[in-house]
Amino acid sequence: MADDGMLLNFSIGDSVLKPETKFRGGSWRDRLSAKKVAQGKRAPRSRNSRSNGQPTGENNPNNERLGPRGESGPRPNKRQKTEDEDFRPSTSANREPREGAPGRGPKPKQIISSLFSFNPTPKDATEEEDNKGEGEEEQAKPSNAPLIDGIEDFTALGLGSTLAAHLLTKMELKAPTAIQKASIPQLLKEDSDAFIQAQTGSGKTLAYLLPLVERIMALRYNGKSLYESKNMDAVHRDSGLFAIVLAPTRELCKQISVVLENLLRCAHWIVAGTVIGGEKKKSEKARLRKGLNILVATPGRLADHLDNTQVLDVSNVRWLVLDEGDRLMDLGFEDEIQGIMKKLDTRQRQSSVVGLPEKRTTVLCSATLKMNVQRLGEISLKDAVYIKAELTDEDGKEGSEGEEAAFTVPAQLKQSYVVAASKLRLVTLTALMKRTFARKGSVMKAIVFVSCADSVEFHFEVFTRKDSGDTDAKAADSSEDDKEEDDEKENRDKSKAAQHGTIRPATAFSNPSNPVTIYKLHGSLQQYVRTSTLGAFAKSKEPAVLICTDVASRGLDLPNVDLVVEYDPAFSSDEHLHRIGRTARLGRDGRAMVFLLPGSEENYVEILKKGYRDGGKALTRTDANELLKRGFGGNTDATSRGWEAKATDWQLDVERWSLEDPQSLELARKAFQSHIRAYATHVAAERSYFNIKELHLGHLAKAFALRDRPSKINVPGLRQTKDDTRKDFKADRRVSGKSESNASDDKKRKKPSSGGRDNDDNDEKPRPANSDDAARKMRSKMRELAGGGAGEFNLA
Numbered sequence: 198m199a200d201d202g203m204l205l206n207f208s209i210g211d212s213v214l215k216p217e218t219k220f221r222g223g224s225w226r227d228r229l230s231a232k233k234v235a236q237g238k239r240a241p242r243s244r245n246s247r248s249n250g251q252p253t254g255e256n257n258p259n260n261e262r263l264g265p266r267g268e269s270g271p272r273p274n275k276r277q278k279t280e281d282e283d284f285r286p287s288t289s290a291n292r293e294p295r296e297g298a299p300g301r302g303p304k305p306k307q308i309i310s311s312l313f314s315f316n317p318t319p320k321d322a323t324e325e326e327d328n329k330g331e332g333e334e335e336q337a338k339p340s341n342a343p344l345i346d347g348i349e350d351f352t353a354l355g356l357g358s359t360l361a362a363h364l365l366t367k368m369e370l371k372a373p374t375a376i377q378k379a380s381i382p383q384l385l386k387e388d389s390d391a392f393i394q395a396q397t398g399s400g401k402t403l404a405y406l407l408p409l410v411e412r413i414m415a416l417r418y419n420g421k422s423l424y425e426s427k428n429m430d431a432v433h434r435d436s437g438l439f440a441i442v443l444a445p446t447r448e449l450c451k452q453i454s455v456v457l458e459n460l461l462r463c464a465h466w467i468v469a470g471t472v473i474g475g476e477k478k479k480s481e482k483a484r485l486r487k488g489l490n491i492l493v494a495t496p497g498r499l500a501d502h503l504d505n506t507q508v509l510d511v512s513n514v515r516w517l518v519l520d521e522g523d524r525l526m527d528l529g530f531e532d533e534i535q536g537i538m539k540k541l542d543t544r545q546r547q548s549s550v551v552g553l554p555e556k557r558t559t560v561l562c563s564a565t566l567k568m569n570v571q572r573l574g575e576i577s578l579k580d581a582v583y584i585k586a587e588l589t590d591e592d593g594k595e596g597s598e599g600e601e602a603a604f605t606v607p608a609q610l611k612q613s614y615v616v617a618a619s620k621l622r623l624v625t626l627t628a629l630m631k632r633t634f635a636r637k638g639s640v641m642k643a644i645v646f647v648s649c650a651d652s653v654e655f656h657f658e659v660f661t662r663k664d665s666g667d668t669d670a671k672a673a674d675s676s677e678d679d680k681e682e683d684d685e686k687e688n689r690d691k692s693k694a695a696q697h698g699t700i701r702p703a704t705a706f707s708n709p710s711n712p713v714t715i716y717k718l719h720g721s722l723q724q725y726v727r728t729s730t731l732g733a734f735a736k737s738k739e740p741a742v743l744i745c746t747d748v749a750s751r752g753l754d755l756p757n758v759d760l761v762v763e764y765d766p767a768f769s770s771d772e773h774l775h776r777i778g779r780t781a782r783l784g785r786d787g788r789a790m791v792f793l794l795p796g797s798e799e800n801y802v803e804i805l806k807k808g809y810r811d812g813g814k815a816l817t818r819t820d821a822n823e824l825l826k827r828g829f830g831g832n833t834d835a836t837s838r839g840w841e842a843k844a845t846d847w848q849l850d851v852e853r854w855s856l857e858d859p860q861s862l863e864l865a866r867k868a869f870q871s872h873i874r875a876y877a878t879h880v881a882a883e884r885s886y887f888n889i890k891e892l893h894l895g896h897l898a899k900a901f902a903l904r905d906r907p908s909k910i911n912v913p914g915l916r917q918t919k920d921d922t923r924k925d926f927k928a929d930r931r932v933s934g935k936s937e938s939n940a941s942d943d944k945k946r947k948k949p950s951s952g953g954r955d956n957d958d959n960d961e962k963p964r965p966a967n968s969d970d971a972a973r974k975m976r977s978k979m980r981e982l983a984g985g986g987a988g989e990f991n992l993a
């Protein structure tokens with residue numbers, strides 16, 4: 198063909214000469230915008246990662262946002278308006294590569310939002326800040342200590358000399374606490390029902406166990422006094438079951454049973470035992486068949502045995518104790534308790550045991566006096582006596598606990614709160630822990646409460662990473678190895694828990710001179726794992742941190758806990774009081790700190806103040822920057838911004854760890870999702886402080902080492918982006934292809950739970966939600982709406 202030369206007159210542009218780039222993967226929008234970028238019609242968004250040249254905190258200590266070419270300085274207004282790219286729903290263009298999705302679309306770019314910019318500022322701190330020196334703080338008179346200054350010893354309260362001597366010589370209990378002083382004479386003398394209410398850590402367990410044991414020791418059989426004659430023929434384990442103690446969780450039951458066993462060392466003819474599930478029913482039945490005089494049980498398991506175990510004879514039961522009444526109601530045990538009470542009433546018979554009261558006495562025990570406890574009182578107590586501790590205030594005036602408020606914080610407990618922006622939460626917690634354990638011997642044990650099991654798992658991994666920051670993991674490791682252990686029991690529990698992976702050196706805040714061990718605990722762990730972990734933490738004589746859900750908030754008596762951190766505030770203020778009650782027990786000192794977000798959460802301080810009789814003078818505010826400075830900068834660091842750079846480096850390191858390993862990424866995503874779900878389960882009365890709509894999900898993702906927020910968070914009240922909705926729709930379509938049987942299995946596997954929040958409900962019988970308690974109803978509604986499978990959200 199002849200060349201007509203026509204083409205030479207047209208400019209055809211470069212595009213014809215270049216092969217056209219095909220964009221695959223992602224949505225059509227993503228492909229279109231990627232195409233436009235390639236054609237130069239739209240400027241690419243700046244999402245430089247460290248790997249492509251963005252300076253990190255080290256060479257960009259101010260952490261200002263960097264321009265498209267890496268230059269620092271203020272951005273144009275338009276960029277500032279969007280504030281932070283990571284708040285945008287994740288798209289294929291800004292997402293990290295997914296596992297198993299190679300070659301999807303253009304090479305993903307990362308967003309690294311800076312830690313110290315675009316954070317909302319907290320309200321002006323009007324409260325006194327916690328910058329006093331350690332020694333300068335005023336010491337309040339403990340309100341839950343034994344009354345060693347008083348004249349009363351246990352015999353003066355009516356206990357027999359055997360038991361009183363045993364308390365003094367074997368258990369080293371010299372004087373009763375205020376609640377024991379009030380309850381022992383009452384329960385020894387009278388057979389009326391009682392409601393015992395006292396602060397956390399005030400010795401409520403012995404307040405009901407001592408009179409109970411004393412009265413059972415004094416029983417006569419065949420005309421002989423069992424107690425005085427010590428005639429072993431006169432009594433044996435199958436003389437009858439006289440008392441039942443009900444507690445909401447297995448851990449609590451075990452703890453009560455240990456105290457009881459200790460007491461009964463001076464009366465070995467009385468036999469106590471437990472039925473709490475977690476073991477074969479057959480062995481529990483065998484125990485019941487052998488005969489018990491005192492039974493400690495969870496309500497579900499006892500109800501089950503009452504229905505199915507003929508050998509369980511309750512005709513002689515004359516004492517029923519309902520411990521941790523509010524928790525029993527929270528967990529929905531109302532039906533079981535009503536059923537148990539009915540069976541005890543109908544099966545009660547006259548007994549040949551001399552000294553056994555005609556009618557049954559029921560004792561309800563609780564640290565709080567909220568509506569659901571009153572409801573439990575209504576269904577379980579008749580003409581009950583209200584037993585409360587007589588306390589002396591600072592001025593020496595007598596008053597009774599519970600007069601003005603339903604509950605007060607132990608007076609010697611020092612509480613503070615820190616307002617940390619979402620992005621800064623993880624580094625602030627790390628800084629707090631670094632500072633707490635900086636010096637050997639300053640703090641022995643700390644408990645960190647988070648809202649859900651997934652969050653426990655995530656933080657446990659973050660704080661125990663081998664290559665974590667500037668700390669020396671090996672220092673903690675080797676010092677563990679080298680140490681000559683003297684306590685065999687401690688070792689046994691510790692090694693068991695280490696085998697289960699629930700104990701590791703805390704590399705993120707250990708230092709060579711003070712190695713710290715971290716323990717994890719939540720309701721999704723097997724019972725035996727929980728038991729050994731808790732046992733190891735309780736017995737540990739070295740610096741230790743327990744990171745846990747509310748599974749450890751109630752009733753657990755863990756020695757030497759100096760600090761309680763509520764990294765996620767409790768879902769109700771009552772739960773908060775139980776959590777902080779793990780420290781400052783029995784007159785000892787203790788500190789608690791709650792993390793709040795800037796904004797509505799700051800008003801929660803008003804609720805915290807209500808726990809105090811004096812309006813919260815002891816409540817202080819701790820400055821987040823100060824914490825970061827002390828935690829990351831160290832006292833010797835003179836460079837003013839050094840701590841910011843160090844905190845940024847640490848954060849980036851965690852983010853890399855999360856992004857580079859698919860398992861870690863999955864962990865972080867699940868933790869984030871469950872955290873949001875759990876956030877929606879705050880009780881209605883307190884939801885104005887914890888308004889899920891105010892959460893900045895993009896910023897919060899940073900606290901979970903994520904550079905964008907994961908999609909698919911089905912939380913009622915939380916609006917999804919269009920992008921999420923589309924993805925949900927696709928996912929739903931995929932799921933609907935599942936076989937019927939699979940779907941029903943999934944349904945069966947779902948356990949009741951409080952949204953993503955962990956739940957210490959470990960009784961085996963499922964319970965219907967039927968309490969009048971509005972808060973619990975709301976939470977069970979949230980459970981239904983949350984709809985996540987047990988696997989997905991680690992429901993307890």
Ligand SMILES: Nc1ncnc2c1ncn2[C@@H]1O[C@H](COP(=O)(O)OP(=O)(O)OP(=O)(O)O)[C@@H](O)[C@H]1O
Binds near residue numbers: 343370372752754
């Ligand atoms: N009179 C006493 N003298 C010394 N120690 C005591 C005395 N009474 C109880 N204790 C100890 O105090 C600790 C706390 O007791 P307990 O667990 O019964 O408190 P509590 O009021 O039930 O707390 P919570 O409300 O948190 O369940 C236990 O270690 C117990 O052994």
